[in-house]
Amino acid sequence: xxxxxxxxxxxxxxxxxxxxxxxxxLSFRAGxxxxxxxxNGVGKTTLLHTLAALKSPTSxxxxxxxxxxTQLPRLTLAQQIGIMFQEHQDGFPATVxxxxxxxxxxxxxxxxxESEQDVALAYAALARLDxxxxxxxxxxxxSGGERQRAAxxxxxxxxxxxxxxxxxxxxxxxxxxxxxxxxxxxxxxxxRVVVMSLHDVNVAAQWCSHxxxxxxxxPPIWGDAASLLTQDNLEPLYRxxxxxxxxxxxxxxxxxx
Amino acid sequence: xxxVKPMSLSSRYSMLLPLxxxxxxxxxSMVFAIxxxxxxxxFSAVWQALLGQGSTLxxxxxxxxxxxxxxxxxxxxxxxxxxxxxxxxxLRNPLxxxxxxxxxxxxxxxxxxxxxxxxxxVFMSGMAFIGAVLSTLxxxxxxxxxxxxxxxxxxxTGVVIAAGWGALITLMLAxxxxxxxxxxxYWLMGDLSYASTPWIAWLVLIPTCxxxxxxxxxxxVLARGPLQAAALGVNVKSLERLVFLLASLLTAIAVTxxxxxxxxxxxxxxMLRMVLGNDQRLILPASALAGGCLVTLADTLARTVxxxxxxPVGVITALLGVPTFLYLLQRGxx
Numbered sequence: 001x002x003x004x005x006x007x008x009x010x011x012x013x014x015x016x017x018x019x020x021x022x023x024x025x026l027s028f029r030a031g032x033x034x035x036x037x038x039x040n041g042v043g044k045t046t047l048l049h050t051l052a053a054l055k056s057p058t059s060x061x062x063x064x065x066x067x068x069x070t071q072l073p074r075l076t077l078a079q080q081i082g083i084m085f086q087e088h089q090d091g092f093p094a095t096v097x098x099x100x101x102x103x104x105x106x107x108x109x110x111x112x113x114e115s116e117q118d119v120a121l122a123y124a125a126l127a128r129l130d131x132x133x134x135x136x137x138x139x140x141x142x143s144g145g146e147r148q149r150a151a152x153x154x155x156x157x158x159x160x161x162x163x164x165x166x167x168x169x170x171x172x173x174x175x176x177x178x179x180x181x182x183x184x185x186x187x188x189x190x191x192r193v194v195v196m197s198l199h200d201v202n203v204a205a206q207w208c209s210h211x212x213x214x215x216x217x218x219p220p221i222w223g224d225a226a227s228l229l230t231q232d233n234l235e236p237l238y239r240x241x242x243x244x245x246x247x248x249x250x251x252x253x254x255x256x257x
Numbered sequence: 258x259x260x261v262k263p264m265s266l267s268s269r270y271s272m273l274l275p276l277x278x279x280x281x282x283x284x285x286s287m288v289f290a291i292x293x294x295x296x297x298x299x300f301s302a303v304w305q306a307l308l309g310q311g312s313t314l315x316x317x318x319x320x321x322x323x324x325x326x327x328x329x330x331x332x333x334x335x336x337x338x339x340x341x342x343x344x345x346x347x348l349r350n351p352l353x354x355x356x357x358x359x360x361x362x363x364x365x366x367x368x369x370x371x372x373x374x375x376x377x378x379v380f381m382s383g384m385a386f387i388g389a390v391l392s393t394l395x396x397x398x399x400x401x402x403x404x405x406x407x408x409x410x411x412x413x414t415g416v417v418i419a420a421g422w423g424a425l426i427t428l429m430l431a432x433x434x435x436x437x438x439x440x441x442x443y444w445l446m447g448d449l450s451y452a453s454t455p456w457i458a459w460l461v462l463i464p465t466c467x468x469x470x471x472x473x474x475x476x477x478v479l480a481r482g483p484l485q486a487a488a489l490g491v492n493v494k495s496l497e498r499l500v501f502l503l504a505s506l507l508t509a510i511a512v513t514x515x516x517x518x519x520x521x522x523x524x525x526x527x528m529l530r531m532v533l534g535n536d537q538r539l540i541l542p543a544s545a546l547a548g549g550c551l552v553t554l555a556d557t558l559a560r561t562v563x564x565x566x567x568x569p570v571g572v573i574t575a576l577l578g579v580p581t582f583l584y585l586l587q588r589g590x591x
Contacts, residue, residue, distance in 0.1 A: 052488060054484065054487055054488060074487065074490045074491065074492055075490035075491075076490075077490065078488065078489050078490030079490070082488070083488045085484060085485070085488070089481065089482030089484060089485060091349055091480050091481035091482045091485070092345070092346065092349055092351075092480040092481070092535055093530075093535060094480070094481065094535055095534075098477075098534075098535070098536070099481065102477060102478055102481060102489065103489070105474060105475075105477075105478050105489045105490060105491075106489055106490040108474065110471035110472070110474065110475070111470075111471055113272075158489070
């Protein structure tokens with residue numbers, strides 16, 4: 001059971017002076033499903049990259065199971081922490097299967113070929129995201145939503161303990177939004193840590209157990225989703241007037257012009 | 258669940274089979290190249306000469322003249338193709354190639370300067386090597402800003418530097434005394450007739466391929482982009498540095514051995530990717546073999562088409578490579 005502990009963490013957000021009162025001290029625990037909410041440019045992506053040790057923080061530290069992530073070798077880290085990026089880089093042409101199979105990279109030694117089990121895991125991930133028919137297609141021939149699903153499948157094949165996901169519902173139609181969020185919720189139920197950035201507050205209200213609200217002009221707050229997702233907290237977050245209703249016991253927010 | 262067993266088995270075979278075929282073709286092309294020339298020899302005559310039997314004339318012809326040249330040609334092709342494949346992964350750009358990046362331009366300028374100054378043989382090779390290394394450092398140094406190198410900036414810097422070398426080459430040719438021009442032109446177009454020390458190229462090619470084998474999977478990840486590679490556990494900075502160093506070394510040795518043989522580094526990796534997919538564990542060794550084949554056969558043609566006159570091998574690689582590449586591009590999956 002992994003946990004990711006942030007101590008006085010200040011992510012290095014480009015073009016913004018660090019503000020000590022914004023430091024984060026919290027734990028992402030196994031079984032929890034965290035949503036990071038905040039307006040554009042507040043640093044959600046930067047925070048996720050910092051948690052994956054792809055970016056050094058301005059100050060503070062991140063520990064995975066009591067070990068600072070900056071001291072773990074990259075490969076060890078990649079066996080335990082996986083991240084899905086918001087922008088999918090256009091690398092060299094590759095098929096969907098090849099790109100998903102690369103998720104197994106951290107688990108294999110340099111001389112090892114992918115085993116039957118690795119291939120089976122890749123196919124299971126493809127099946128889970130309805131990409132079986134796309135396995136042999138070039139990645140760059142896919143639509144935005146299909147690429148998003150392929151990226152999620154790669155993360156599923158990587159099977160890390162900590163899932164960092166930047167905007168999981170981007171480009172996805174309503175059905176696949178539910179598929180994607182269902183997959184993440186399942187990971188959390190199985191005892192993994194799931195941390196995602198979200199631009200849709202209703203997706204967070206529907207699926208997340210915990211939320212972290214990053215404000216543009218005041219210190220962040222975090223905790224239980226049900227108690228934090230209120231009009232009073234969210235209106236200053238987006239600097240937008242909201243109306244709220246309830247659906248099946250969960251809050252539903254609509255912007256009011 | 259899908260039946261995955263045949264898939265993973267076939268993937269192992271599908272990696273080995275092309276390499277076995279290419280290795281066989283390599284051997285065949287080398288033997289064929291040795292039999293061809295101003296005097297055609299039979300396979301058995303070549304075999305006897307290699308074993309130290311048969312006429313002294315045949316032995317001299319095979320062991321001292323043709324074998325070194327064929328070996329040099331093969332190694333040059335292998336070096337160039339692997340260098341090209343590495344550069345393309347490093348820059349994630351299909352256009353990258355030692356020649357496009359100006360590395361061979363630097364070597365050419367240095368070699369032509371050596372010819373103009375009347376320096377020949379080993380010293381000229383040394384100059385070409387230094388030229389290649391300097392050009393590499395120049396391109397890399399100029400394109401690095403604040404410790405980071407964007408692929409596009411590296412590519413553009415290389416292209417511009419290559420153009421600069423091109424202008425210098427033209428200038429040197431314009432100013433050169435007429436009797437030196439044929440030698441300079443031959444060097445520019447690639448020429449294996451002076452390649453007397455093929456073992457240096459082999460000494461670089463074989464260990465490099467060994468080093469690259471366990472790196473193949475990391476390179477596959479790097480081909481998806483540096484951020485993704487870092488997230489999957491690759492030490493991107495050190496890997497990129499190593500790849501660039503190796504690619505530069507391979508190019509420098511190739512240019513030193515055979516002069517400026519264009520096109521191999523650009524075309525061979527792409528041809529193979531179109532046919533075999535883009536797994537670097539397969540593409541890198543396959544590039545070494547296929548590049549070797551191409552230059553070996555091209556040089557055989559160069560020696561025999563208008564024998565006893567010889568053509569520069571670079572002309573043949575381009576004349577063979579251009580139509581083949583365009584054909585594959587038309588129907589390929591790039």
